[in-house]
Amino acid sequence: MSEGAKSLKVAVLGCGAVGSQVVRLLTEQADDLTARVGAPVELVGVAVRRLDAPRDVEVPEGLLTTDATGLVSRDDVDLVVEVIGGIEPARSLILAALENGASVVTANKALLAEDGPTLFEAAAKAERDLYYEAAVAGAIPILRPLRESLAGDKVTRVLGIVNGTTNFILDKMDSSGAGFSEALEEAQQLGYAEADPTADVEGFDAAAKAAILASLAFHSRVTASDVYREGISEVTAADVASARDMGSVVKLLAICELRPGPHGDQVAARVHPAMIPRSHPLASVREAYNAVFVESEAAGQLMFYGPGAGGAPTASAVLGDLVTVARNRLAGTRGAGESAYADRAVQPMGETRTRYHVAIDVDDRAGVLAAVANAFADHDVSIQTVRQEGRGADAQLVVVSHAASDAALSATVDQLRNMDIVREVTSVMRVEGGDE
Numbered sequence: 001m002s003e004g005a006k007s008l009k010v011a012v013l014g015c016g017a018v019g020s021q022v023v024r025l026l027t028e029q030a031d032d033l034t035a036r037v038g039a040p041v042e043l044v045g046v047a048v049r050r051l052d053a054p055r056d057v058e059v060p061e062g063l064l065t066t067d068a069t070g071l072v073s074r075d076d077v078d079l080v081v082e083v084i085g086g087i088e089p090a091r092s093l094i095l096a097a098l099e100n101g102a103s104v105v106t107a108n109k110a111l112l113a114e115d116g117p118t119l120f121e122a123a124a125k126a127e128r129d130l131y132y133e134a135a136v137a138g139a140i141p142i143l144r145p146l147r148e149s150l151a152g153d154k155v156t157r158v159l160g161i162v163n164g165t166t167n168f169i170l171d172k173m174d175s176s177g178a179g180f181s182e183a184l185e186e187a188q189q190l191g192y193a194e195a196d197p198t199a200d201v202e203g204f205d206a207a208a209k210a211a212i213l214a215s216l217a218f219h220s221r222v223t224a225s226d227v228y229r230e231g232i233s234e235v236t237a238a239d240v241a242s243a244r245d246m247g248s249v250v251k252l253l254a255i256c257e258l259r260p261g262p263h264g265d266q267v268a269a270r271v272h273p274a275m276i277p278r279s280h281p282l283a284s285v286r287e288a289y290n291a292v293f294v295e296s297e298a299a300g301q302l303m304f305y306g307p308g309a310g311g312a313p314t315a316s317a318v319l320g321d322l323v324t325v326a327r328n329r330l331a332g333t334r335g336a337g338e339s340a341y342a343d344r345a346v347q348p349m350g351e352t353r354t355r356y357h358v359a360i361d362v363d364d365r366a367g368v369l370a371a372v373a374n375a376f377a378d379h380d381v382s383i384q385t386v387r388q389e390g391r392g393a394d395a396q397l398v399v400v401s402h403a404a405s406d407a408a409l410s411a412t413v414d415q416l417r418n419m420d421i422v423r424e425v426t427s428v429m430r431v432e433g434g435d436e
């Protein structure tokens with residue numbers, strides 16, 4: 001480092017769970033950051049909504065401001081960290097920061113998944129960095145591996161547990177037999193789930209992350225609206241028990257795949273609960289942890305595991321990005337921008353091939369098994385396994401299909417629901433992570 005190198009000035013927008021930890025690390029590790037970057041990284045402002053709000057960190061005297069727009073417009077600010085979240089004012093602030101010549105680090109998956117291209121274009125025009133490792137799976141390095149380490153390989157599939165709250169709830173349901181509401185209540189008491197848990201339990205958070213993962217993995221623009229989404233609020237204790245009987249466990253998965261389409265490979269991106277075998281590496285991801293499983297042509301299978309949420313873990317990813325963009329800044333360069341050259345189409349969910357697990361309560365009499373098998377055959381869906389358990393005059397049939405189009409499988413279930421011999425379809429869930 002050259003003696004007296006000019007300091008790089010950082011503005012932090014938002015001082016909540018993540019922002020307060022970013023401020024803490026920036027302050028506590030100032031000397032190490034200086035050594036690693038090659039110049040002092042100096043915190044010059046922290047934008048907050050209310051000056052007198054209680055905070056998890058003591059912000060140095062005079063740095064707090066309620067004028068975020070004024071802060072990002074300052075001539076001396078080199079680096080802006082956006083940890084406010086949501087669409088506005090985060091988007092306008094990031095665009096203003098880039099236009100003003102700052103490099104930007106954000107953790108905002110909702111914004112990136114909704115309107116990433118606008119931000120990437122602004123970064124390209126301004127010739128500045130826009131980094132966002134914290135936006136997917138918190139502390140786990142997954143975006144940089146996709147963007148850089150695997151840039152010479154062909155990624156074919158990304159399968160992830162990318163929401164800690166829902167993984168905690170499903171893990172609780174699996175380990176204790178609790179129902180969804182009871183497990184959600186416990187997640188709220190422990191501070192994993194928010195008072196309004198919609199974004200997590202209905203899969204919106206995971207779908208935003210899936211869009212970001214698919215865009216990077218397949219060099220295409222995939223937004224949240226391209227991702228098929230089902231949450232976990234309909235998962236019952238019976239589904240979880242049925243999975244257990246099969247040696248499987250229910251997880252909320254984000255699945256991004258390259259699938260053959262009429263004009264070359266297409267991108268399929270979906271978020272839904274699925275049964276996976278207990279022997280699958282993702283089955284051992286417990287509590288609120290996250291993990292992302294990547295398959296690529298040359299590397300084979302890779303797995304990334306760790307804390308996907310929480311103030312300090314997320315701030316770790318933010319700081320990692322901050323060091324990188326600061327180094328780039330000092331070297332007068334920037335990292336690779338958006339890579340969307342492949343421009344792949346998104347495959348509609350109905351055409352995506354999946355497998356189903358269907359548990360059906362039926363009358364226990366001759367011909368019932370054949371009738372159920374025929375319903376699958378009517379939609380050209382091949383059956384992989386059938387298990388039957390007698391229950392007096394009733395029987396329960398558990399059918400697992402081979403891979404078929406999601407539309408055909410869903411039509412099969414509709415037909416089963418309308419059959420006289422079917423008393424109730426007690427569990428329908430997609431199956432992943434085994435042989436097709």
Ligand SMILES: NC(=O)c1ccc[n+]([C@@H]2O[C@H](COP(=O)([O-])OP(=O)(O)OC[C@H]3O[C@@H](n4cnc5c(N)ncnc54)[C@H](O)[C@@H]3O)[C@@H](O)[C@H]2O)c1
Pocket residue numbers: 013014015016017018019047048049050066068082083084085086089107108109110134135138308309310311314
């Ligand atoms: N908490 C996590 O575990 C986690 C993990 C990964 C990514 N993220 C992302 O990080 C971002 C921040 O999340 P968080 O958990 O810290 O949220 P948070 O709600 O704890 O903090 C956001 C803060 O921004 C402040 N704010 C709102 N509007 C503002 C404005 N106009 N100007 C200045 N401050 C304003 C709020 O008062 C609040 O303190 C979000 O994009 C979130 O998705 C969070």
Ligand SMILES: N[C@@H](CCO)C(=O)O
Pocket residue numbers: 138162163164165166192200205308309310
């Ligand atoms: N609510 C998210 C936080 C990180 O995005 C989760 O539960 O994983």
Ligand code: NA
Pocket residue numbers: 133134135136137138139140141142143317
């Ligand atoms: Na990450």
